[in-house]
Amino acid sequence: MAQLSSSMEPMLKLRDELDIVIPTIRNLDLLETWRPFFEPYHLIIIQDGDPSKTIKVPEGFDYELYNRNDINRILGHKASCISFKDSACRCFGYMVSKKKYIYTIDDDCFVAKDPSGKDINVIEQHMKNLLTPSTPHFFNTLYDPFASGAEFVRGYPFSMREGVKTVVSHGLWLNTPDYDAPTKLVKPLERNTKYVDAVMTIPKGTLFSMCGMNLAFDRELIGPAMYFGLMGDKHPITGYDDMWAGWCAKVICDHMGWGVKTGLPYVWHKKASNRSENLKREYEGIFCQEVGVPFLQSVVLPKECTSVQQCYLELAKQVKDTLGQVDPYFIKLADGMVTWIEAWDDLNTPKGNQKLKHHKWLVSKRRSKLITKKKYGVVDGKSKRDAN
Numbered sequence: 001m002a003q004l005s006s007s008m009e010p011m012l013k014l015r016d017e018l019d020i021v022i023p024t025i026r027n028l029d030l031l032e033t034w035r036p037f038f039e040p041y042h043l044i045i046i047q048d049g050d051p052s053k054t055i056k057v058p059e060g061f062d063y064e065l066y067n068r069n070d071i072n073r074i075l076g077h078k079a080s081c082i083s084f085k086d087s088a089c090r091c092f093g094y095m096v097s098k099k100k101y102i103y104t105i106d107d108d109c110f111v112a113k114d115p116s117g118k119d120i121n122v123i124e125q126h127m128k129n130l131l132t133p134s135t136p137h138f139f140n141t142l143y144d145p146f147a148s149g150a151e152f153v154r155g156y157p158f159s160m161r162e163g164v165k166t167v168v169s170h171g172l173w174l175n176t177p178d179y180d181a182p183t184k185l186v187k188p189l190e191r192n193t194k195y196v197d198a199v200m201t202i203p204k205g206t207l208f209s210m211c212g213m214n215l216a217f218d219r220e221l222i223g224p225a226m227y228f229g230l231m232g233d234k235h236p237i238t239g240y241d242d243m244w245a246g247w248c249a250k251v252i253c254d255h256m257g258w259g260v261k262t263g264l265p266y267v268w269h270k271k272a273s274n275r276s277e278n279l280k281r282e283y284e285g286i287f288c289q290e291v292g293v294p295f296l297q298s299v300v301l302p303k304e305c306t307s308v309q310q311c312y313l314e315l316a317k318q319v320k321d322t323l324g325q326v327d328p329y330f331i332k333l334a335d336g337m338v339t340w341i342e343a344w345d346d347l348n349t350p351k352g353n354q355k356l357k358h359h360k361w362l363v364s365k366r367r368s369k370l371i372t373k374k375k376y377g378v379v380d381g382k383s384k385r386d387a388n
């Protein structure tokens, strides 16, 4: 196995380097099962749907929770780029995080076990994937040469064994795989029981289906491209937010010379959404992907695009000019992409950081009020302590 740099071990701790982003419309009981792996980290919870609903978070977790009112207050008119009533809202968490890495997971994904019966530490495996190089320019048939027990195979040019920086680590799912609605309808009972002990680099020039359920990425590098596109409320499409982000991010990774890996780690997905509902939600997307994918595969970004933001704005322009003629939805999506970059850059300047600090204080104040209420209750407008 290609030697892991000795500096990697401390990085695996990562408490101050990684945020966990969870989009949710439900109580977060799943966190109990993830406690051994998630408790050390800061969580950014994006509460979708009705902001007046209280999302229960088990004790002991360090988190900030943003609902729609917070998103509107923080972004103002730019909040239009953050989807509502769709898991795409999670990308707001990427924007407000200040950490180098992001891990995002759905609230119906639980700890999976490897074939030896050991609980899988998704953070550890994703960080191994991100902290070791990718090999997009020449396919290694024995999978990830930087994974333990693997190596470059014969015929692999030595001049290419250094690899490139990995910026996305795409994990998989046991039990309910990420099938689209038509597939789920014809195969309602199909479950994924195959634990494939492999991590692979997705070759340069190839797009892939990026599922947002179990995903980690280098926020400082590819973060501005991880826009989960306009879906859900007031939009004709849903269920393709993560796909859009994955296609755009991969085009930019190829241009920037960065790598994307897929494979381990697994989560146990106990699908909470409704199959026939999903078919209605995904219907338009099934057709859009047939035009979107070939277009994005054909995109060439100019060499003058040297930052992810520049690449992303150029991509938005090409989406608007080309796909905008196919379906007006893509004009709105392209505008959303531009607004996303504006909002990202706003919040990641010293002035933006100051503004965000104030909002984070408000969000944490609301949370401590909730904790007080839960601990001491509020009886007839007085706390239980006063009432006794």
Ligand SMILES: O=c1ccn([C@@H]2O[C@H](COP(=O)(O)OP(=O)(O)O[C@H]3O[C@@H](CO)[C@H](O)[C@H]3O)[C@@H](O)[C@H]2O)c(=O)[nH]1
Pocket: 022, 023, 024, 025, 026, 048, 049, 084, 085, 086, 087, 088, 089, 105, 106, 107, 108, 178, 211, 212, 213, 232, 239, 242, 271, 272, 273, 278
């Ligand atoms: O309006 C909504 C609906 C859901 N969420 C949260 O988003 C994730 C995913 O929701 P869910 O697991 O119910 O949906 P699935 O169909 O299983 O997942 C699909 O959505 C993609 C995004 O992860 C995934 O790739 C697909 O498999 C949960 O955390 C919900 O709470 C929401 O925020 N708003």
Ligand SMILES: [Mn+2]
Pocket: 106, 108, 269, 270, 271, 272, 273
């Ligand atoms: Mn799910």
